[in-house]
Amino acid sequence: MSLNIMRRIKFCAGHRLHKHGGKCEFFHGHNYVADFHVTGDHVDDVGRVIDFAELKRLFKGWIDEHWDHAFLLNEADENGIHALKQVVPCKMYILPANPTAEGMATYLLESVCPKLLKGTGVTCVKVAIWETEDSFAEASIDTPSRVQEQEEWSEPMVS
Ligand SMILES: [Zn+2]
Numbered sequence: 001m002s003l004n005i006m007r008r009i010k011f012c013a014g015h016r017l018h019k020h021g022g023k024c025e026f027f028h029g030h031n032y033v034a035d036f037h038v039t040g041d042h043v044d045d046v047g048r049v050i051d052f053a054e055l056k057r058l059f060k061g062w063i064d065e066h067w068d069h070a071f072l073l074n075e076a077d078e079n080g081i082h083a084l085k086q087v088v089p090c091k092m093y094i095l096p097a098n099p100t101a102e103g104m105a106t107y108l109l110e111s112v113c114p115k116l117l118k119g120t121g122v123t124c125v126k127v128a129i130w131e132t133e134d135s136f137a138e139a140s141i142d143t144p145s146r147v148q149e150q151e152e153w154s155e156p157m158v159s
Helices: 052-066 078-084 101-116
Strands: 003-015 028-040 070-074 091-095 123-132 135-140
Touching: 003 052, 028 052, 028 101, 052 101, 070 078, 078 091, 091 101, 101 123, 101 135
Parallel strands: 003 070, 070 091
Antiparallel strands: 003 028, 028 123, 123 135
């Protein structure tokens, strides 16, 4: 048996899609919603997989520090990165892929969640990123063991 719970985190961020060819190539932003689906195979003495407050502390803490009110850019978007570096102060986060909802969900699931949940006994198995109230993308893993630990954190660029 597994027990699944979800914690929702809301944030605002700017981005643009490198080589999109359409309007998403322009700098713009969204009011994002991130749904973190966490699974465990047992409950604690209180009857919880994990305290929702602990998930909020971990997920919201990371989002607030790195993505909230930041610009998310593809590492290949040299022009966009160069442009944002002219802005002071600047909160920018460089992703290994385009900051689509798909790319953001994948990054959170594979690179961020394993670090945040290490030692908690629970695993994040699905992340959904809502870009608008009508559209979202979801990244999920079939079994927790498929989550790979990442060696490097991408540090936010703040100047
Ligand atoms: Zn957009």
